[in-house]
Amino acid sequence: MTDGLTLRLKYLCGRYWRLLVPVLVLLSAIAFAGAAAGVTSDAQPQQTTVETDSMTVETTLSTEATVTGNTTLYEQNDTLTNLPVYLRSATPEVRLIAVTTTPPDRTVSVTQQIVLRLSATRNGEVFWRDSRVLAADSTNVTNGSTQTTATLDVQQLARERLAEVRAETGNVGTVRVEVETIAVYQTDAYSGRTSAATPVRVTERAYELETPQRDQQTNVTTEQQTAAGGAGGAGPLSVSNGPALRDLGAGLGGFVALGLAALVWLTSRRIGDFDTFRQRYERVRYAEWISRGSVPATGRHARVPVETLVDLVDIAIDSEKRVIYDVSKGVYAVVDENLMYEFRENNDGDMNEFGFVPITEPTESGSTEKTSSDDGAETAAAADSWFDADTEPPDHDSDASPDDGS
Structure with missing residues (x-):
């Protein structure tokens, strides 16, 4: 510290000590009070939420089709999986596969079904709907997964039911087709529902599906536990405890403020007149x-x-x-x-x-x-x-x- 700066500090201490000393003493008292309050609160038992168990169930809807029609694009009996578009002439039927996975360490009762839904909408609002269950089964899953399969004859759907609905609605609305799989599961501790769906767009030459589709549900069991010495569980003086470091910093700040107050006062006394x-x-x-x-x-x-x-x-x-x-x-x-x-x-x-x-x-x-x-x-x-x-x-x-x- 230069001589000029030292002299300047002495001058400030001598001129403003009546203001600086009370302010610094007050700041030190506030810091000490905050540190004491923090230590007291941190020492109290804290209630924390602890996860004791969880179970995740996932349902996936996918598609595959076997080439059975006349086509030069694919080999006969080839299996096509999760394509964005299938040719009606090459693959008139499509298999809908629903797979639900469960934890392998427990028995889960699963009821699964595949549903075909038709609806007619106008300006985004549905004025007609119909549904048909294509496949359904119930089982107690012990090995971690269950599968349900249904076959949809797209050629027949397009020629019959879909053609009838379009003929009746005409230009009044838009006809939509959707396939959805729904899985309802239950255990001794949990129950829930998962579902996955894809739209089916049928044109003159092809049909489109957006697969695979997935849905997941997680169930959690929690309980309240008491952690002594604050949330960190290591006591108020642990260096890894955030509140403890805060309280330590406040205490040190109090000592610094008190020391500065003493220094200012002693300097003013030494100056005298x-x-x-x-x-x-x-x-x-x-x-x-x-x-x-x-x-x-x-x-x-x-x-x-x-x-x-x-x-x-x-x-x-x-x-x-x-x-x-x-x-x-x-x-x-x-x-x-x-x-x-x-x-x-x-x-x-x-x-x-x-x-x-x-x-x-x-x-x-x-x-x-x-x-x-x-x-x-x-x-x-x-x-x-x-x-x-x-x-x-x-x-x-x-x-x-x-x-x-x-």
Whole structure:
């Protein structure tokens, strides 16, 4: 930390300690209270939800067709599986396969069926529907899966039932065909339902299905368990416990705030007379704007008193002048044409800007100002106690150049 920054911090402590100390003490009290409350709450038993068992049931609907018609695209008796489109002339029938899988470690009662649904809609609303079960079976599944198969004669469906419905509805609505498989399962602990469906679009030459289709249902058993020492179960002081780290951080923050409050208070006590310290602080801070010299007699200039050295430095900056420090008179002045702005030291006019006894110089009346060596030693010691080697005393030669004062 630089000397200038150290001096600045001392100045802030001395000026604002009456505000900083209570605020820091209050912050430390809040931090300690938060840490104590967190430790107390974390130590209480926490109720957590624990999964003790689960069962997943999945139903899949797929299709396959055997080539039985005349075609040059496929070999006879080839099996086509889950194609996006089947040719009616090559595969007039399609097999619908529903498979439901269950956990192999338990017995599950499954009722499964494959249903053909027809409906007529207009503007998205159904005004007629019909359904027919193509296949259904019930079984107790012990090996993890059950399968149900149904055969749909698409050629017959298109020529008969579908043609009849389209003829009756005409342009009134749109006829839709859908195949759905539904599985209802049950165990001692769980029950549920899965379903998978695909639309069937029948054209003059082909029919389309979107397979495979899947649906899954998971059943879970949970219970409430008590975890001692918070949700982490490792106690409030565990380093892996988030709330514990939060409480530890709050406690450390409280100690830091309390330590800063003590430091600010001790610094302010060490400063003592703040007005004297402030004057010396301003001398060091604005040393680059101050030069030693002789202030002219006030009879030749209109004298304008200034309350503080800071105000005088501002005047010098605004008028592009320098502040002249007359060691013999203890006067700081800015001369601007016929005006002389000056600041006079009230309580320590027998010291120069760094707290040392000035060199004996003749006054305007011809008398000589004398300062004992004992007083100079005491003053120098006081200066050292104020700044703790933050600054170095300048050359005391009154004829030194202006740069020597900075």
